[in-house]
Amino acid sequence: MNLNADHLTRYLKTVVEKIEEEKNYLSELDRKLGDGDHGVTMSIGFNAVNKKLDELTDEKKVKTVLTSAGMSFLDAVGSSVGPLYASGFIKAGNALGDKEELTDEDIFSLWTSFVDGVEHRSGAKVGDKTILDTLIPFRESLKETSDSDGIVERFSKAVKAGKSGMEETENMQSNIGRSSRLGERSIGTKDPGATSAYLIIQTFLSYIESL
Amino acid sequence: MKKLINNPDNVVEEMIEGYVKAHASSVKMLENKRSIVSTKPTIENKVGILIGGGSGHEPAFLGYIGEGMADGVAVGNIFASPPPSPILETTKAIDKGAGVVYLYGNYAGDVMNFGMAADLADMEGITVKSALTSDDVASAPLDEKEKRRGIAGEFFVFKTAGAAADKGYDIDGVVRIAELTNDNTRSMGVGLSPCYLPQTGEPSFELEDDEMELGLGHHGEPGIKKVPLGTADEVADELMTRIMDELAIEDEEVAVLVNGLGSTPQMDLYILFRRVEQILSEKGIKIYRSYVGDYITSLEMGGASITITKLNDELKELIDHPVDCPAFTQK
Structure with a gap:
């Protein structure tokens, strides 16, 4: 499969729609754990990304699309998801150099670097009840499969691993971030950050399935 | 909302x-x-x-x-x-x-x-x-x-x-x-009613009429537990016990801040302060400066927090320094 800047733009625009559909659900999860604004924040961030993408319609370098998306997300939201996603997008972009066409291997390196970027900025581990409970299992699954499995199959397995990670956050006690101050009261609700991270990777799978 | x-x-x-x-x-x-x-x-x-x-x-x-x-x-x-x-x-x-x-x-x-x-x-x-x-x-x-x-x-x-x-x-x-x-500073608060984010219109937490959130943060995030609503004196006693347990005060004086979270009447804040003063006075601790009002809020949240800062001579001199800001002046 070959993906170019235009494909990435169309994928990101699908994320914008998905986040818009799910924003009330994300905020509802966050009301039980934090200040109740996760859906609002993600929506503000991806709307800024959407606006930026409309300015970049002639851009050929995938890296530029990704880093511009990351910076516009960051500038629109701040918060904790701002630096986390910006670091992910920038690291993903940097892994691609000046490429205009991405091969299967480039697509894996985009996503493993994306998770590396978020992980490096966050410092959270699996089990801390964060966005990384989705993203780390997703990345590890990508690394475990090989080219011969085919790209859609590999992402399908990885997204499934991310989904289990997200679902496990329901039974976790938060160890990091604002919700960690709730102690045991944080158990019983899925982590909103892990949930929106799942939407982002799941939307990528649906997108490549549709090609 | x-x-x-x-x-x-x-x-x-x-x-x-x-x-x-x-x-x-x-x-x-x-x-x-x-x-x-x-x-x-x-x-x-x-x-x-x-x-x-x-x-x-x-x-x-x-x-x-x-x-x-x-x-x-x-x-x-x-x-x-x-x-x-x-x-x-x-x-x-x-x-x-x-x-x-x-x-x-x-x-x-x-x-x-x-x-x-x-x-x-x-x-x-x-x-x-x-x-x-x-x-x-x-x-x-x-x-x-x-x-x-x-x-x-x-x-x-x-x-x-x-x-x-x-x-x-x-x-x-x-x-x-x-x-x-x-x-040298310790604080703790209680929430009586939630705040509403303008974009969602939903309450930040739900409480029965006879409940309060103990130890909540100032973003509407829930506290450590829901407890039955207490009187001002009971709330001040509970918060002050946790605060004073951690501040080893010998003969130092303190600064006190009773802070409203957004929709708490000044009346309630002064009633809380009254009890804080009694508690400190019983312990023989002198209040050097007091601040009562809405200093750091959480939209329209109901509730209050108590803050105590232990002061040495240098901090006393700094806390006395005049301020002229749009939201706060001190001569």
Whole structure:
């Protein structure tokens, strides 16, 4: 499969729609754990990304699309998801150099670097009840499969691993971030950050399935 | 939810617009519209004090820029840290060559955004140091103090560190004062009614008429537990027990802040203060200065927090230093 800047733009625009559909659900999860604004924040961030993408319609370098998306997300939201996603997008972009066409291997390196970027900025581990409970299992699954499995199959397995990670956050006690101050009261609700991270990777799978 | 707003998506911008117009003689907004700086003259080579955090805490943080407090503020979305770019712009505008100190509460988002801004400022040749506030005793056990969040105690950190900068302390001296104040400060609060985010219109938590949230934060996040609503004296006793357990006070005097969270009548706050004074007086502890009112709020949340800061002679002198800011003056 070959993906170019235009494909990435169309994928990101699908994320914008998905986040818009799910924003009330994300905020509802966050009301039980934090200040109740996760859906609002993600929506503000991806709307800024959407606006930026409309300015970049002639851009050929995938890296530029990704880093511009990351910076516009960051500038629109701040918060904790701002630096986390910006670091992910920038690291993903940097892994691609000046490429205009991405091969299967480039697509894996985009996503493993994306998770590396978020992980490096966050410092959270699996089990801390964060966005990384989705993203780390997703990345590890990508690394475990090989080219011969085919790209859609590999992402399908990885997204499934991310989904289990997200679902496990329901039974976790938060160890990091604002919700960690709730102690045991944080158990019983899925982590909103892990949930929106799942939407982002799941939307990528649906997108490549549709090609 | 009833609010006097126009469009929920524009509340922060419209508030800032109103604020800078209302205080046009002493503050100005920078081009990015999320950075506001004081226009009052200062001493030469003054260390810049930059404060900030999310919106929804008014009069914090934008109300505390002016003489004797902060020089500039970066304003985030509601309850969300500002991104690095307005922090960097404010830093550049307030640096007078002696460096800039970032004062903010210990929250993951603030740590990341202010940290990134500090790295960017460093690349531009501006020395930045940071001091975080972590005064909320309910937010983590004492042996994990690095996990605790900052609440109303931030006001005392702004007050003393701002005074130190105004008196000509160097950057390390300002940081030392901020850290000393934070180490000597403990707070805890209760919530009686939730706040409503303009964009969702939903209450931040749900409480029965006869319940309160004990130990809640100032973003509408739930507290450590729901307990039956107590009287003012019972609430003051509970909060003061947890606060005073951690402050080993011998013969020092203290500063007291009874802070309203947004929709609590001054009457209730003074009734709480009355009991705080009785408790301190019974222990033979003298109150050096008291502050009662809405200093750091959480939109229209109902409830209050109590903050106690143990003062040495240096902190007393700094807490006495005059202040002239749009939201706070002290002669």
